[in-house]
Amino acid sequence: MKITTLSTVIAVSTLAMSAAQAETLRLLTWGGYAPEEVIAKFEAETGHTVEVTTSNNEEMIAKLRATNGGGFDLAQPSQDRITSAQEEFGIYKPIDMSKVNADLFIPSMLAATAGNTTFDGEVYGLPHVWGTSGLVVNTAEAGDVKDYTDLCGDAVAGKVSYRLKRPTLIGFAYAMGMDPFAAYADKDAYQGILDKVEAELIACKANVKTYWGGGDEIKNLLRSGEVVASMAWDTGGWQLNADNPDITFVAPKAGALGWIDTFVLPARGRADEAAYAWINFVMQPEIAAMITNTAGNFTAAVDGDAGVSADLKARYQASFDQAAIDNIKWYPPVPAGLEAMEGATLDRINASN
Amino acid sequence: MRSDHQKLGFYLLIAPLLLWLVLLILLPHLGLFIVSISEKVGVREYETGFGNYAAFFSEPLYWRTFARTAIMSILATALTLILGFPIAYYIAKLTRGRTKTTLFMMCLIPFWVSELVRTFGWMILLRETGVFSQTLQYLGLTAGPIEFLYNDAAIMVGLVYTSILFMIVPLVTTLDSLDDSLVEAGYDLGGNGYSILREIVIPHAMPGIVSGCIVVFMLSLGNYLTPILLGGKDSLWFTGMIYSQFITRFNWELGSAFGFLLLALSSAVVFIGLKLSRQSLSETMGR
Numbered sequence: 001m002k003i004t005t006l007s008t009v010i011a012v013s014t015l016a017m018s019a020a021q022a023e024t025l026r027l028l029t030w031g032g033y034a035p036e037e038v039i040a041k042f043e044a045e046t047g048h049t050v051e052v053t054t055s056n057n058e059e060m061i062a063k064l065r066a067t068n069g070g071g072f073d074l075a076q077p078s079q080d081r082i083t084s085a086q087e088e089f090g091i092y093k094p095i096d097m098s099k100v101n102a103d104l105f106i107p108s109m110l111a112a113t114a115g116n117t118t119f120d121g122e123v124y125g126l127p128h129v130w131g132t133s134g135l136v137v138n139t140a141e142a143g144d145v146k147d148y149t150d151l152c153g154d155a156v157a158g159k160v161s162y163r164l165k166r167p168t169l170i171g172f173a174y175a176m177g178m179d180p181f182a183a184y185a186d187k188d189a190y191q192g193i194l195d196k197v198e199a200e201l202i203a204c205k206a207n208v209k210t211y212w213g214g215g216d217e218i219k220n221l222l223r224s225g226e227v228v229a230s231m232a233w234d235t236g237g238w239q240l241n242a243d244n245p246d247i248t249f250v251a252p253k254a255g256a257l258g259w260i261d262t263f264v265l266p267a268r269g270r271a272d273e274a275a276y277a278w279i280n281f282v283m284q285p286e287i288a289a290m291i292t293n294t295a296g297n298f299t300a301a302v303d304g305d306a307g308v309s310a311d312l313k314a315r316y317q318a319s320f321d322q323a324a325i326d327n328i329k330w331y332p333p334v335p336a337g338l339e340a341m342e343g344a345t346l347d348r349i350n351a352s353n
Numbered sequence: 354m355r356s357d358h359q360k361l362g363f364y365l366l367i368a369p370l371l372l373w374l375v376l377l378i379l380l381p382h383l384g385l386f387i388v389s390i391s392e393k394v395g396v397r398e399y400e401t402g403f404g405n406y407a408a409f410f411s412e413p414l415y416w417r418t419f420a421r422t423a424i425m426s427i428l429a430t431a432l433t434l435i436l437g438f439p440i441a442y443y444i445a446k447l448t449r450g451r452t453k454t455t456l457f458m459m460c461l462i463p464f465w466v467s468e469l470v471r472t473f474g475w476m477i478l479l480r481e482t483g484v485f486s487q488t489l490q491y492l493g494l495t496a497g498p499i500e501f502l503y504n505d506a507a508i509m510v511g512l513v514y515t516s517i518l519f520m521i522v523p524l525v526t527t528l529d530s531l532d533d534s535l536v537e538a539g540y541d542l543g544g545n546g547y548s549i550l551r552e553i554v555i556p557h558a559m560p561g562i563v564s565g566c567i568v569v570f571m572l573s574l575g576n577y578l579t580p581i582l583l584g585g586k587d588s589l590w591f592t593g594m595i596y597s598q599f600i601t602r603f604n605w606e607l608g609s610a611f612g613f614l615l616l617a618l619s620s621a622v623v624f625i626g627l628k629l630s631r632q633s634l635s636e637t638m639g640r
Contacts, residue, residue, distance in 0.1 A: 058601045065603070087396055088603070165601070210503045210585050224482040226500075336396055343602040350589060351414040 023271035028075040032295035048274040064091040069267025074275040080331035094122035104283035109300040125262035131297035132256035136237035140246040148175035152204035162231035174254035235296030251324035258328040389609035405610035422591040426573040429512040441524030503585030511579035520565040527561030
């Protein structure tokens with residue numbers, strides 16, 4: 001009798017444990033950050049299942065805001081967009097560092113991201129994938145384009161494209177000799193910078209073929225030769241370089257703009273265990289290399305670049321020498337309210353003739 | 354007892370409709386309205402007021418885009434009518450049996466694929482390295498590539514193509530019900546093609562024309578994909594503006610106000626259209 005009870009208890013508790021362990025991880029991320037093979041490996045190893053939704057920074061915040069931080073268990077916004085969203089909408093919960101294997105992260109990046117995503121004394125973000133945006137240029141036809149403002153030159157008139165979004169404002173401000181990041185805290189100074197950039201971008205509008213919206217759109221435009229110079233992400237340039245050696249990513253003279261996409265826990269996520277398991281799983285060097293090979297960007301994993309394909313490394317080195325790396329302008333956290341000012345500027349550029 | 358049963362049956366039957374109306378239309382709009390009248394004054398601080406509506410009228414960009422969207426939608430509706438009417442007349446009056454079904458199907462088939470795919474189809478045709486540009490170069494009509502995409506004409510083509518079916522269907526239905534002998538009588542009494550069209554065909558088809566126009570206008574005004582994908586750097590569309598307020602600016606308050614203004618605009622234009630054409634909504638929609 002006793003033995004039966006005991007075995008029942010054991011059976012029931014094992015069932016309960018396996019139920020608690022096997023969670024569904026609803027991951028809100030960027031395209032390429034959760035490749036099929038990585039998910040399959042993770043599911044086989046941990047028993048959790050993964051549901052991936054791909055998105056971008058703004059949509060991630062908008063989605064989480066709509067549900068007060070529910071509907072997803074792990075999200076990957078850029079590090080500069082975390083504290084303001086937390087301040088305004090309270091959509092994340094702090095990271096429990098005891099559940100994270102900190103040894104897997106490059107210490108300097110872990111510390112920098114922790115510093116940039118600290119709100120009210122709590123850390124909200126862990127670094128995952130980093131990269132830059134700058135210029136993607138068809139060097140055979142627009143070899144002279146070396147900086148953001150060169151997109152407004154006569155030589156490339158009508159064959160230029162960029163996004164009507166904040167990176168364009170920041171990039172142009174740097175190329176025009178200003179320092180927008182230093183002015184983040186001073187709204188009047190920042191408005192002054194925005195006004196100058198606005199005038200430049202309105203004057204430049206005649207040069208633009210179209211403002212691109214999605215990564216595939218700009219790749220199509222460059223591949224077909226309809227656009228010869230554009231502002232875009234480094235990975236896009238390297239992917240195109242594989243098809244057409246003339247097209248590649250160029251780190252602008254004023255500095256490429258560096259971003260780090262993070263791991264954050266949505267406030268009402270239900271599968272924290274699975275989320276931490278995923279973080280610790282993908283930061284292993286060999287898994288990080290698999291992600292780099294599909295996403296095209298490097299990760300914050302220690303030794304994560306060891307298993308990266310030689311082609312990608314060569315393209316990266318061709319675009320970035322040491323001086324260009326030192327010149328990368330890393331996005332600091334965006335103060336709340338700054339985006340409204342930028343929005344008004346972008347609207348006026350869009351409306352101008 | 355019997356009347357109780359009848360009442361119960363009535364309520365059960367009407368329940369899905371009521372649920373639909375209240376849960377999916379009334380409540381979301383109520384929520385949207387409440388959001389639209391809250392003004393942001395600071396971080397997580399809101400005040401009630403009509404500041405968002407005031408912002409719409411004080412910023413020329415917003416109401417210009419609004420007017421542009423309305424005018425282009427009206428233009429798209431007129432073009433759709435001009436293109437759709439002869440097609441509908443041909444299908445309804447000049448064909449019989451199998452040909453009629455075939456022609457009708459041919460209008461329908463493009464709508465079996467999603468709007469996104471159809472729009473991408475137009476992008477492939479119109480872009481600088483696209484089919485039209487290459488054909489023209491091949492025929493020697495132009496020296497270099499021509500960009501047909503990223504302008505208002507491209508948007509217009511897309512809008513007309515997307516909505517023409519919704520014009521043809523009600524027109525075919527009303528024209529079908531026109532007795533051929535009326536047209537013959539018109540000729541017997543000495544009418545010509547134009548006067549018969551004006552005096553007999555169009556008055557008879559008026560309910561179809563009006564309901565077709567209402568549907569096409571609403572579809573164009575609320576279209577998001579076509580203007581965004583086919584339009585260029587100057588082609589602003591009001592739905593795109595609502596999207597950017599909600600998603601990229603995190604300004605749900607202004608976005609909601611824009612949503613309500615769009616609702617008011619579409620209702621106003623339909624009302625004016627009905628008054629001008631001397632039709633009533635119940636008559637056009639009820640037939």
